[in-house]
Amino acid sequence: MPTASAVTLTLDEVHALATRCLTVNGCDADNARAVADTITAAERDICASHGLFRLPGYIASLRSGKVNGAAKPRVEELAPAVLRVAGDGGFAPLALQVGRAPLAARARSQGIAALALNDIHHFAALWAEVEPLASDGLVAFAFTAAFPYVTAAGGRRPIFGTNPMAFGFPRPGKPPMVFDQASSALARGEIMIAARDGHSVPPGTGIDAGGNDTTDPNAILDGGAQSPFGGYKGASIALMVELLVGPLIGDNLSFEAKEADNDDGGPPRGGELMLAIDPSRFGDPDGWAAHAEALFERMLEEEGVRLPGARRHVNRTRTPIDGVRVPEPLHAKIVALCAV
């Protein structure tokens, strides 16, 4: 299958295009900027499944009225180390931006703090959410759910979201170590891109409507289900994430998000949990960073080993110079969405 031709955009052009499209379709300036920041960061690091690729979904939810494009997220205190952002039915990026500094301040004053984000619509990659906290010297976690796409261990019915979790660990003077992974064998966006581009997906990605293993992305997306990564171990991570961002913080489970959804193709309505830890408030305030470096150095002595996040860091040195390649059909679709 031939690869579609691409349009090369600078990162500023990506941001401007996303901002224009969101604004024309009903976002206020703050919400449009926050979502455009998120999309541009994904394009900058070449995480294509969470960059401009997501913009038509964001726009669908503005047009359907599911998402409040003028949301005013508010920070509330639930306990000294527990904060909440009431998301006002908006997209996640502005709620996350509003909650970040208060979360960091509470982590420093209490040693550890949690931020629950409620009533938001999440469609993005989580690394961009833990990275600023870890760059600021805090250990950080983020968890969110999705729609029910992934089977439980031993099951055939999709019940869990692809439920990503991200973890960031600071490295003073260097970019933090950040990993961010879906609890499905493959992120849904990657399956959608494989379907779009006519590629198969690796064995173990999912099952078809009849419960049979398949490498056909369309069979997984149309009535099939995704498999958790690593069998029952990944299923337990997905289960944990459901419990953290549903019952714990008082928001939707993935299947509840689906039942309440209008099927506009945009993000689910639900919650997110973030945790931040100040390493200087634990047992080795002066030595933790060097101790962690000893591990990283030992790992990297071995050929073929890299740290999670290293691929993105290489990419972000290139894209400001080379720009990013956006498939021509996607670019044309976004340009059309700018003309309401």
Ligand code: NDP
């Ligand atoms: P990947 O499997 O591509 O990568 C997972 C992690 O492993 C990344 O941190 C990656 O770092 C790291 N990694 C990959 N290869 C290696 C290696 N050889 N050595 C060391 N580390 C490695 O991600 P997923 O497909 O699981 O998830 C993709 C994205 O989808 C995530 O950003 C996630 O947040 C997002 N997502 C969002 C959802 C939502 O509803 N909002 C739902 C589900 C997923 P690197 O980037 O450097 O390769």
